[in-house]
Amino acid sequence: xxxxxxxxxxxxxxxxxxxxxxxxxxxxxxxxxxxxxxxxxxxxxxxxxxxxxxxxxxxxxxxxxxxxxxxxxxxxxxxxxxxxxxxxxxxxxxxxxxxxxxxxxxxxxxxxxxxxxxxxxxxxxxxxxxxxxxxxxxxxxxxxxxxxxxxxxxxxxxxxxxxxxxxxxxxxxxxxxxxxxxxxxxxxxxxxxxxxx
Amino acid sequence: xxxxxxxxxxxxxxxxxxxxxxxxxxxxxxxxxxxxxxxxxxxxxxxxxxxxxxxxxxxxxxxxxxxxxxxxxxxxxxxxxxxxxxxxxxxxxxxxxxxxxxxxxxxxxxxxxxxxxxxxxxxxxxxxxxxxxxxxxxxxxxxxxxxxxxxxxxxxxxxxxxxxxxxxxxxxxxxxxxxxxxxxxxxxxxxxxxxxxxxxxxxxxxxxxxxxxxxxxxxxxxxxxxxxxxxxxxxxxxxxxxx
Numbered sequence: 001x002x003x004x005x006x007x008x009x010x011x012x013x014x015x016x017x018x019x020x021x022x023x024x025x026x027x028x029x030x031x032x033x034x035x036x037x038x039x040x041x042x043x044x045x046x047x048x049x050x051x052x053x054x055x056x057x058x059x060x061x062x063x064x065x066x067x068x069x070x071x072x073x074x075x076x077x078x079x080x081x082x083x084x085x086x087x088x089x090x091x092x093x094x095x096x097x098x099x100x101x102x103x104x105x106x107x108x109x110x111x112x113x114x115x116x117x118x119x120x121x122x123x124x125x126x127x128x129x130x131x132x133x134x135x136x137x138x139x140x141x142x143x144x145x146x147x148x149x150x151x152x153x154x155x156x157x158x159x160x161x162x163x164x165x166x167x168x169x170x171x172x173x174x175x176x177x178x179x180x181x182x183x184x185x186x187x188x189x190x191x192x193x194x195x196x197x
Numbered sequence: 198x199x200x201x202x203x204x205x206x207x208x209x210x211x212x213x214x215x216x217x218x219x220x221x222x223x224x225x226x227x228x229x230x231x232x233x234x235x236x237x238x239x240x241x242x243x244x245x246x247x248x249x250x251x252x253x254x255x256x257x258x259x260x261x262x263x264x265x266x267x268x269x270x271x272x273x274x275x276x277x278x279x280x281x282x283x284x285x286x287x288x289x290x291x292x293x294x295x296x297x298x299x300x301x302x303x304x305x306x307x308x309x310x311x312x313x314x315x316x317x318x319x320x321x322x323x324x325x326x327x328x329x330x331x332x333x334x335x336x337x338x339x340x341x342x343x344x345x346x347x348x349x350x351x352x353x354x355x356x357x358x359x360x361x362x363x364x365x366x367x368x369x370x371x372x373x374x375x376x377x378x379x380x381x382x383x384x385x386x387x388x389x390x391x392x393x394x395x396x397x398x399x400x401x402x403x404x405x406x407x408x409x410x411x412x413x414x415x416x417x418x419x420x421x422x423x424x425x426x427x428x429x430x431x432x433x434x435x436x437x438x439x440x
Binding site for chain 1: 211216217218244247248251252253273274277279282283284285288289292293295296430431433434435437438
């Protein structure tokens with residue numbers, strides 16, 4: 001029946017392209033929007049607005065509407081850069097309210113299996129920022145996956161050629177968890193990175 | 198290949214995210230060889246999967262076997278190779294071994310000897326420095342176990358024994374005598390080291406160096422490219438970044 005209404009069929013198939021949305025959810029969303037035309041208008045306007053107004057910051061490559069972004073142009077510590085893989089990671093760091101420096105979004109990570117090399121992510125741009133001479137510290141906050149670790153190791157090798165303090169986010173036992181339920185590798189990492197108190 | 202969940206031991210060859218919280222993984226298991234499995238909720242459930250589904254982790258898993266995509270019910274990391282994860286060259290070599298296994302092994306066919314080779318290579322990388330010599334040792338033994346062993350005692354074309362002048366590597370990754378084909382030369386010394394690699398069962402015993410390392414590399418790279426049917430991405434990465 002849906003094939004008779006080509007516009008609805010197209011909307012459903014577009015929804016299905018979104019992560020985690022299947023046929024039934026896509027249908028439910030489409031019918032929900034059809035019931036309230038004002039919501040449909042607002043959604044379509046929001047989609048067009050986000051397409052037209054958002055882009056990458058020319059300094060840190062975070063998602064922004066202004067250039068440079070509010071963090072790069074704001075009153076932050078520009079001598080300290082936190083390197084993250086993607087804008088979502090940057091948002092997570094911002095939620096913590098613990099970082100007062102600026103960011104650099106790599107837009108990916110090194111992946112020998114996927115064939116993603118150093119030239120495919122924003123490493124050159126980071127090195128240019130660091131070699132400008134105004135940077136004193138780089139905090140590498142790539143993910144703790146094999147690809148994230150590979151990226152961190154590669155960056156460390158390159159950044160050692162510059163006079164900057166390099167650090168990596170600590171990793172270990174999550175807040176509020178019991179040690180008996182933590183896996184062996186995490187306990188091993190936590191012991192290796194233990195702090196004197 | 199269908200039934201109740203069963204416990205398997207294996208090495209994660211590759212894993213990629215699917216949808217919001219699932220992952221599709223490729224495992225090389227002792228019991229069933231290479232299998233592809235669907236791990237529902239793998240990115241959310243720390244209890245069922247933890248960090249086990251990372252590339253080259255050695256895991257114990259509960260697998261429901263099916264034709265095509267199996268169901269991975271839960272997995273626990275047996276060894277995550279922290280030594281490998283703290284060195285970029287080791288990561289690249291470990292990923293290369295996994296990619297080679299993924300491309301060259303048949304699906305659903307148990308190959309315990311190959312599992313042992315892959316597992317020993319990862320153990321070796323975890324504790325020793327990553328060297329091209331060890332990678333070549335892994336490659337020649339991999340080709341041997343998978344039935345792609347290059348003929349080392351004589352010409353692949355006419356069968357003539359190789360003399361002291363060695364042989365040449367054909368475009369198909371075979372050793373031929375100088376009368377049967379043209380290609381990069383390979384000395385008798387390099388051929389002898391390749392034969393020795395097949396006789397010795399341990400990493401670090403046979404050492405390729407200098408010209409012999411380069412010549413053995415030419416043969417093994419072309420043989421692997423021929424049998425895998427493509428250039429391996431991780432090998433290109435190793436070459437470009439000189440690991």
